[in-house]
Amino acid sequence: MAVAMSSTCPGLYCGRIMINGSVEGDCGVCPRGERTNLQKVCERCTESPELYDWLYLGFMAMLPLVLHWFFMEWYSGKKSSSALFQHISAMLECGVSAVVTLLVSEPVGQFRIHSCRVQMLSDWYTMLYNPSPDYVTTLHCTQEAVYPLYTIVLIYYAFCLVLMMLLRPLLVKKIACGLGKSDRFKSIYAALYFFPILTVLQAVGGGLLYYAFPYIILVLSLVTLAVYMSASEIQSFKNLIAKKKRLVVLFSHWLLHAYGIISISRLDKLEQDLPLLALVPGPALFYLATAKFTEPSRILSEGGNGH
Numbered sequence: 001m002a003v004a005m006s007s008t009c010p011g012l013y014c015g016r017i018m019i020n021g022s023v024e025g026d027c028g029v030c031p032r033g034e035r036t037n038l039q040k041v042c043e044r045c046t047e048s049p050e051l052y053d054w055l056y057l058g059f060m061a062m063l064p065l066v067l068h069w070f071f072m073e074w075y076s077g078k079k080s081s082s083a084l085f086q087h088i089s090a091m092l093e094c095g096v097s098a099v100v101t102l103l104v105s106e107p108v109g110q111f112r113i114h115s116c117r118v119q120m121l122s123d124w125y126t127m128l129y130n131p132s133p134d135y136v137t138t139l140h141c142t143q144e145a146v147y148p149l150y151t152i153v154l155i156y157y158a159f160c161l162v163l164m165m166l167l168r169p170l171l172v173k174k175i176a177c178g179l180g181k182s183d184r185f186k187s188i189y190a191a192l193y194f195f196p197i198l199t200v201l202q203a204v205g206g207g208l209l210y211y212a213f214p215y216i217i218l219v220l221s222l223v224t225l226a227v228y229m230s231a232s233e234i235q236s237f238k239n240l241i242a243k244k245k246r247l248v249v250l251f252s253h254w255l256l257h258a259y260g261i262i263s264i265s266r267l268d269k270l271e272q273d274l275p276l277l278a279l280v281p282g283p284a285l286f287y288l289a290t291a292k293f294t295e296p297s298r299i300l301s302e303g304g305n306g307h
Helices: 002-006 051-076 083-104 151-175 186-231 244-265 270-279 282-294 296-304
Strands: 015-019 022-028 034-036 042-044
Touching: 015 042, 051 083, 051 151, 051 186, 051 244, 083 151, 151 186, 186 244, 186 282, 244 270, 244 282
Parallel strands: none
Antiparallel strands: 015 022, 034 042
């Protein structure tokens, strides 16, 4: 009877805990860092994350850094010399936060993590799959089945926020002399808004982002590159290389293109997937080749001439 019961825990994520080699206790939630196996027994997760998991974590780690840089550029002004130092500060804050997050994760003190493999979308939303065996009493088995992909991002955001509040105000106060008192801290105020938004996004939509982030990267990087080149009136290679900042923006978008392509292909077959990286410069080259044909003044003049 005990054997039959040990293999019949209801639901997808309910299991029994194994102590000293024997299965004990009633069906329930597995401890953190464990998930149920096919026999409905809680099993410790000791595998390393796959490449796709690391790419997802990299994407979630990039979000606050990109937003920091965006708002710094937005509020610093063209004549401010403080933007560069703020960019470096934000990079250091996010970099140190990432290192500390890895060190405090299991195994503690090492630059690696143990992970439970993601098997399906429901692994991210175990709270929606608590079974009711008798249709009256709910058996609560909510757990982090994707350990640690769900909580490690939240821990990283917390470290980023703490380091920003400790370092950035002092830096901005010292170097942002070209800005007014009401403007110099606006990039920090913006971060106080977007960090809660990112936290809610991870908490609610983490599973959807896990499967969709490669396509989000590609679409957003293509759109932002087109908008930037249009706003900067870049219509030729000569316009492109006129300022170093434009090249930096272009290469940054190319890196994002490559990141998205690698995330989609997962590099399962190197001989087939690596040539796809040759497509990275394609959108920029296409824009430069066709920009002169879409100049509004030219279209209006040709329309007025009846062409």
